[in-house]
Amino acid sequence: MVIRSRAPLRVSFGGGGTDVEPFCVEQGGAIIGSTINKYAYCSISPREDDQIIVHSLDFDMTVKYNSRENFVYDGKLDLVKASLAAMGIREGCEVYLQCDAPPGSGLGTSSTVMVALLTAMARWKGVTLDAYQLADLAYQVEREDLGIDGGYQDQYSSTFGGFNFIEFHGRNNVVVNPLRIKKDIIHELQYNLLLCYTGNIHVSANIIRDQVNNYGKKDAFDAMCEVKALAYAMKDELLKGNLNSFGKLLDYGWQSKKRMSSKITSPQIDQLYEEALKAGALGGKLLGAGGGGYLLLYCPYNLRHKVAARMEQAGGQMTDWNFELRGAQSWTTDAGRWDYGKVKVELKNRTYEFPV
Numbered sequence: 001m002v003i004r005s006r007a008p009l010r011v012s013f014g015g016g017g018t019d020v021e022p023f024c025v026e027q028g029g030a031i032i033g034s035t036i037n038k039y040a041y042c043s044i045s046p047r048e049d050d051q052i053i054v055h056s057l058d059f060d061m062t063v064k065y066n067s068r069e070n071f072v073y074d075g076k077l078d079l080v081k082a083s084l085a086a087m088g089i090r091e092g093c094e095v096y097l098q099c100d101a102p103p104g105s106g107l108g109t110s111s112t113v114m115v116a117l118l119t120a121m122a123r124w125k126g127v128t129l130d131a132y133q134l135a136d137l138a139y140q141v142e143r144e145d146l147g148i149d150g151g152y153q154d155q156y157s158s159t160f161g162g163f164n165f166i167e168f169h170g171r172n173n174v175v176v177n178p179l180r181i182k183k184d185i186i187h188e189l190q191y192n193l194l195l196c197y198t199g200n201i202h203v204s205a206n207i208i209r210d211q212v213n214n215y216g217k218k219d220a221f222d223a224m225c226e227v228k229a230l231a232y233a234m235k236d237e238l239l240k241g242n243l244n245s246f247g248k249l250l251d252y253g254w255q256s257k258k259r260m261s262s263k264i265t266s267p268q269i270d271q272l273y274e275e276a277l278k279a280g281a282l283g284g285k286l287l288g289a290g291g292g293g294y295l296l297l298y299c300p301y302n303l304r305h306k307v308a309a310r311m312e313q314a315g316g317q318m319t320d321w322n323f324e325l326r327g328a329q330s331w332t333t334d335a336g337r338w339d340y341g342k343v344k345v346e347l348k349n350r351t352y353e354f355p356v
């Protein structure tokens with residue numbers, strides 16, 4: 001038996017950074033976003049011995065250790081070790097990990113991998129976790145056990161899935177508000193949004209650390225408050241179907257977020273964004289903490305092709321995607337059930353055999 005899981009990556013429209021302490025504890029944070037049809041995958045195959053073998057398919061890396069030894073966090077697939085420890089698993093297994101986007105892409109990859117890991121492990125061990133418990137555990141393992149700087153939104157977005165407005169007041173005080181958006185509005189929004197890979201990746205923890213250090217500075221603090229207010233405004237405009245207004249609010253949010261830390265943008269990203277606006281985009285933002293990764297752009301439907309062409313000319317890479325309305329999922333499969341040896345078919349007195 002093989003246990004599999006997948007958890008969706010996310011795009012954040014507004015409020016990013018207000019889910020990070022101490023702002024969310026002292027002021028209350030809010031974000032609006034959705035999950036997309038790009039995923040982190042996890043497969044677990046139980047073993048009869050004490051060996052734990054972890055394969056990262058993206059990095060072509062394999063790490064082996066004994067399930068009875070103490071887990072040492074040494075930078076080699078620590079997400080897996082920490083999740084095994086958190087779930088109390090001391091049994092041999094083989095773990096395979098794969099993600100549709102690289103780390104530092106701004107789509108919440110590391111947190112989504114953590115959610116996928118815990119979802120598969122809970123299925124394997126028969127542990128029932130509701131969405132809040134799963135997201136909170138993912139936050140605890142990544143932020144507290146491993147000490148990786150970051151906010152709350154990625155774990156909750158990936159676990160719940162779909163369009164959500166999420167309010168943050170610190171640990172165990174997160175409220176996920178699913179947004180009931182008409183299908184026509186979702187389809188139109190999808191058509192008018194472009195996702196462009198800038199070709200750079202970033203270390204989000206460094207940017208978040210700088211943002212936290214700026215918390216006491218008036219301009220950065222005011223920017224965080226504006227970003228939070230814009231999340232509420234985006235929610236209202238999206239629910240009403242005022243998509244062009246929503247697109248312009250993306251730009252306001254991006255301009256405010258850049259004031260939170262000097263590390264959020266770069267001359268290359270600023271140039272790429274300016275080219276998008278010149279070609280007709282109403283607004284957009286860099287996804288994630290900043291510094292690189294994916295650029296989300298809102299374009300009127302009759303100009304999206306011009307914006308996409310300009311992005312390609314300027315060195316960006318356009319990415320196919322869609323919204324995903326489901327959160328983390330798991331299932332089991334018998335890995336050996338396809339191994340028949342031969343498949344035999346009889347048609348009109350003739351027999352065909354196919355080795356499989």
